[in-house]
Amino acid sequence: MASAVLKVAGVGLSACSRLTLLRTLSTTAALRQGIPGSLWKLGRLNHIAIAVPDMEKATALYRDVLGATVSEKVPLPEHGVYTVFVELGNTKLELLHPLGEKSPIAGFLQKNKSGGMHHICIEVDNINSAIADLKAKNIRTLSAEPRIGAHGKPVMFLHPKDCDGVLVELEEA
Numbered sequence: 001m002a003s004a005v006l007k008v009a010g011v012g013l014s015a016c017s018r019l020t021l022l023r024t025l026s027t028t029a030a031l032r033q034g035i036p037g038s039l040w041k042l043g044r045l046n047h048i049a050i051a052v053p054d055m056e057k058a059t060a061l062y063r064d065v066l067g068a069t070v071s072e073k074v075p076l077p078e079h080g081v082y083t084v085f086v087e088l089g090n091t092k093l094e095l096l097h098p099l100g101e102k103s104p105i106a107g108f109l110q111k112n113k114s115g116g117m118h119h120i121c122i123e124v125d126n127i128n129s130a131i132a133d134l135k136a137k138n139i140r141t142l143s144a145e146p147r148i149g150a151h152g153k154p155v156m157f158l159h160p161k162d163c164d165g166v167l168v169e170l171e172e173a
Helices: 002-009 015-032 055-065 104-111 127-136
Strands: 042-051 074-076 081-087 092-098 116-124 154-158 168-172
Touching: 042 104, 055 081, 055 092, 092 104, 104 116, 127 154, 127 168
Parallel strands: 042 092, 116 168
Antiparallel strands: 042 116, 074 081, 081 092, 154 168
């Protein structure tokens, strides 16, 4: 392609100049094709988590009043929570209720008696690369290593003070 462009323009270049031009064109083409600069990519919103003081009441609201499909209540002892997922078509809501006295949700509900938004979860295609990159950019994580989350996939929480006051959960897609 570069040779054709050069002939049409009537420009005569040495072999070395043509090689430099070809390298420049191929690099520029790669950049235009959107080849990512990092080894991971941010994906879709997986869910928004809501801490609820009464799981049965909250589940009934979404299922019986709003007509949503909801999952069964599932205990996640390693995270100190019960979860119920509410299907919304394009994403999910995760209802969270404390499991045990040391649950992080128990502390949240002590400060927010009627509950409220707890975190957002965004998918990433490579959680280990994402964590390494974010740590290099001084974003703190709430644990040393990813843990298995409610969907059976590795998750990592990012410190809300480093994310504009929002607790962000990354989940490997």
